[in-house]
Amino acid sequence: MSKFRITEKSDLNSQDYLIEVEAPQVAERLRPGQFVVLMTHEKGERIPMSVQKAEDGRITMFIMRLGKTSLELNDYQVGDSFYQVIGPMGNAFPIQRYGTVVWCSDLVCGHAENYAYCEALHRVEGNHVISIQTFPTKDDVYSEEELRSVSDEYYVTTIDGSYGVKGHYIDVLRNLLRERKIDLVLGCGEIKMLKEMADLTRQHGVQARSVLRQIMVDATGMCGACRVFIDGAMKLTCIDGPLFDAHKVNFDEVINRLGMFKKPEGMAKEAYLQSREDP
Amino acid sequence: MMEKKRVPMREQPVEDRIHNFDEVPLGFSAEEAVAEAKRCLQCANPPCMDHCPVLVDVKKFVNEIAEHRFRDAYETLKTSNPIPSIAGRVCPQENQCEGVCTLGRVGEPINIGKLESFIGDWAMDNDVEEPLDIVERPEKVAVIGSGPSGISCSVDLRKHGYRVTIYEALHKPGGVLQYGIPEFRLPKHIVDRELGYLEKLGVAINLNRIVGLNVSFEEILDEFDAVFVCTGAGAPRFMRIRGEELNGVYSANEFLIRTNLMKAYMFPEEYDTPIVVGRKVAVIGAGNVAMDAARCALRYGAETHLLYRRTRTEAPARAEEFEHAVQEGVIFRELVNPIKINGRDGWVESLDLVRMVLGEPDISGRRRPLPFKGSEFREKFDTVIEAIGTMPNRLFLERAEGLEVNKWGGIQVDENLQTGIPGVFAGGDSISGGATVIQALGEGRTAAQSIHRYLSGKN
Numbered sequence: 001m002s003k004f005r006i007t008e009k010s011d012l013n014s015q016d017y018l019i020e021v022e023a024p025q026v027a028e029r030l031r032p033g034q035f036v037v038l039m040t041h042e043k044g045e046r047i048p049m050s051v052q053k054a055e056d057g058r059i060t061m062f063i064m065r066l067g068k069t070s071l072e073l074n075d076y077q078v079g080d081s082f083y084q085v086i087g088p089m090g091n092a093f094p095i096q097r098y099g100t101v102v103w104c105s106d107l108v109c110g111h112a113e114n115y116a117y118c119e120a121l122h123r124v125e126g127n128h129v130i131s132i133q134t135f136p137t138k139d140d141v142y143s144e145e146e147l148r149s150v151s152d153e154y155y156v157t158t159i160d161g162s163y164g165v166k167g168h169y170i171d172v173l174r175n176l177l178r179e180r181k182i183d184l185v186l187g188c189g190e191i192k193m194l195k196e197m198a199d200l201t202r203q204h205g206v207q208a209r210s211v212l213r214q215i216m217v218d219a220t221g222m223c224g225a226c227r228v229f230i231d232g233a234m235k236l237t238c239i240d241g242p243l244f245d246a247h248k249v250n251f252d253e254v255i256n257r258l259g260m261f262k263k264p265e266g267m268a269k270e271a272y273l274q275s276r277e278d279p
Numbered sequence: 280m281m282e283k284k285r286v287p288m289r290e291q292p293v294e295d296r297i298h299n300f301d302e303v304p305l306g307f308s309a310e311e312a313v314a315e316a317k318r319c320l321q322c323a324n325p326p327c328m329d330h331c332p333v334l335v336d337v338k339k340f341v342n343e344i345a346e347h348r349f350r351d352a353y354e355t356l357k358t359s360n361p362i363p364s365i366a367g368r369v370c371p372q373e374n375q376c377e378g379v380c381t382l383g384r385v386g387e388p389i390n391i392g393k394l395e396s397f398i399g400d401w402a403m404d405n406d407v408e409e410p411l412d413i414v415e416r417p418e419k420v421a422v423i424g425s426g427p428s429g430i431s432c433s434v435d436l437r438k439h440g441y442r443v444t445i446y447e448a449l450h451k452p453g454g455v456l457q458y459g460i461p462e463f464r465l466p467k468h469i470v471d472r473e474l475g476y477l478e479k480l481g482v483a484i485n486l487n488r489i490v491g492l493n494v495s496f497e498e499i500l501d502e503f504d505a506v507f508v509c510t511g512a513g514a515p516r517f518m519r520i521r522g523e524e525l526n527g528v529y530s531a532n533e534f535l536i537r538t539n540l541m542k543a544y545m546f547p548e549e550y551d552t553p554i555v556v557g558r559k560v561a562v563i564g565a566g567n568v569a570m571d572a573a574r575c576a577l578r579y580g581a582e583t584h585l586l587y588r589r590t591r592t593e594a595p596a597r598a599e600e601f602e603h604a605v606q607e608g609v610i611f612r613e614l615v616n617p618i619k620i621n622g623r624d625g626w627v628e629s630l631d632l633v634r635m636v637l638g639e640p641d642i643s644g645r646r647r648p649l650p651f652k653g654s655e656f657r658e659k660f661d662t663v664i665e666a667i668g669t670m671p672n673r674l675f676l677e678r679a680e681g682l683e684v685n686k687w688g689g690i691q692v693d694e695n696l697q698t699g700i701p702g703v704f705a706g707g708d709s710i711s712g713g714a715t716v717i718q719a720l721g722e723g724r725t726a727a728q729s730i731h732r733y734l735s736g737k738n
Contacts, residue, residue: 068551086493218449222515227517264546268553
């Protein structure tokens with residue numbers, strides 16, 4: 001059994017970073033759309049993670065410095081090992097001919113998914129893959145070259161306009177939908193923007209799917225924490241998703257449920273930062 | 280001279296135990312166990328053994344305790360029950376051995392459960408192991424799931440000499456013993472030690488292997504000569520009423536997994552998985568899982584109400600759990616049922632409830648609860664935990680081609696626990712949809728016999 005050794009770690013920008021870890025059993029089977037569950041140590045959480053790449057027995061994850069675990073993860077160095085990398089979890093996305101596909105992302109997990117999907121879709125003849133990334137500002141941009149290499153068209157937007165198109169992916173998408181025939185739009189990132197993406201594509205009668213990143217515990221269908229309501233029917237993000245028809249997702253509920261553990265998570269983060277100050 | 284009263288079981292005082300997750304009964308001392316065992320009438324035709332799903336020779340092991348022959352008692356127990364320390368703690372003895380104990384007609388039945396766990400614990404504490412003489416066989420058997428039926432099936436198969444590999448989806452083995460049953464009822468060091476026995480026997484346990492996801496059912500069928508599917512009933516049922524999307528609503532499974540497997544009660548100091556418990560908690564249901572969830576909620580400091588649509592008489596929970604829950608301050612409210620969860624700012628604020636009356640008996644033989652029209656009322660709660668039952672996990676079932684599912688969502692098997700696929704057997708909650716640990720143990724043993732017959736007849 002592999003020890004889940006970290007083989008690469010680097011900053012993507014001031015907030016996000018990349019970790020590559022040895023996990024041959026996971027890497028061998030993981031397909032775009034699937035995710036992994038990471039446990040940093042034996043007493044750690046089981047955290048669902050998006051995977052950007054799975055190759056040569058290694059997987060690459062994009063992580064944001066946010067809660068206690070992601071801060072703690074930040075302290076792990078190349079050569080250190082994680083307790084567990086479990087997976088692949090969830091359903092693989094069928095890689096086939098869809099026509100013109102747009103992939104949108106504006107958050108760390110989304111950027112990882114963006115690459116994973118585009119890399120596979122791009123290789124199918126007949127697909128025209130358009131990848132769009134959104135960042136707050138120029139200094140935050142990452143994965144541009146990699147995404148260019150796996151897409152037929154690529155756009156980067158910055159909210160402040162300091163790089164690429166000024167605005168959000170939603171602005172680029174709006175133009176694309178107006179100008180030409182799009183067959184499928186996919187996205188992952190800020191939920192409120194996914195909701196806009198869903199509304200926009202619905203108006204144009206274009207299919208849209210969004211990757212949901214709900215809170216999970218076991219991620220095998222046991223706890224029901226990641227339940228979402230699709231067209232009113234309860235589905236579990238872990239075993240029914242994580243990709244859902246964006247036109248059927250109740251995004252307000254999705255946003256609400258993401259906030260369930262904000263308070264204790266804040267506490268844990270505080271306690272962790274404190275413990276690092278006075279060792 | 281017949282002693283009508285049991286030797287009292289010492290317990291953690293209520294005022295202490297509601298602030299910790301340590302085990303509630305403190306267990307018999309050797310002297311107490313002997314004294315309790317000496318009460319046994321040693322019936323000529325003991326009914327207790329027949330009422331045990333794994334046919335423990337109760338009369339014999341109790342007599343061995345009475346004669347202070349603990350090692351013999353251990354060996355007697357182990358021939359039929361591979362995990363006495365666990366079964367003694369979680370079996371519903373009042374419906375089985377103790378329920379039919381002859382002494383029960385004139386006084387209190389023998390405390391068979393506590394004697395059983397006493398012997399199991401004694402053996403662990405004294406590193407006593409049963410003598411083993413395994414004659415190796417070449418055939419390989421896969422066991423999918425490491426809960427009670429997986430454990431008993433693996434042990435029996437291994438004793439026959441088969442090469443047994445367990446696949447477990449979670450990062451710790453034991454299934455419901457690990458994620459479901461709380462520490463104060465079944466300490467995890469007991470589970471770990473009983474499972475250590477499997478490894479001593481030479482059973483391989485592969486953790487984090489989710490059949491259907493990171494190892495396919497086909498691969499298992501290719502690699503192994505026989506398969507035992509015991510994936511449990513790990514998927515939660517929801518009431519399907521309005522408001523279940525709100526924050527503050529948990530399935531009992533989520534609440535218990537956070538608490539037992541992930542140790543949320545040690546958050547954030549030691550463990551990283553959080554839990555949010557409000558001031559006033561409603562637990563829906565009255566089975567063992569409901570009791571477990573309610574007693575956990577109480578330990579998190581909440582005023583805890585158990586809401587049940589029938590009455591105490593119909594409540595499926597084990598007697599000891601119900602008593603412990605009520606002693607600890609859980610408020611049991613019968614004949615009441617939730618119809619809607621109301622929220623404010625995305626969080627649970629109250630429940631709409633309706634009072635129930637009991638009508639004619641239904642197919643389960645229990646009187647059917649019916650809503651009492653016009654009795655609807657609203658009550659404030661911050662947290663709702665739904666403990667209305669579980670069902671087999673479709674993660675595996677949907678990905679196991681060829682396995683037939685019965686109308687209850689369980690795997691279809693014949694009387695030998697064989698599925699429609701030759702060499703593939705199933706048992707435990709994955710066929711019944713939710714029963715007891717001991718029933719699962721029994722089915723594991725039955726499956727082991729069937730697998731043995733299948734494999735030895737094949738060659």
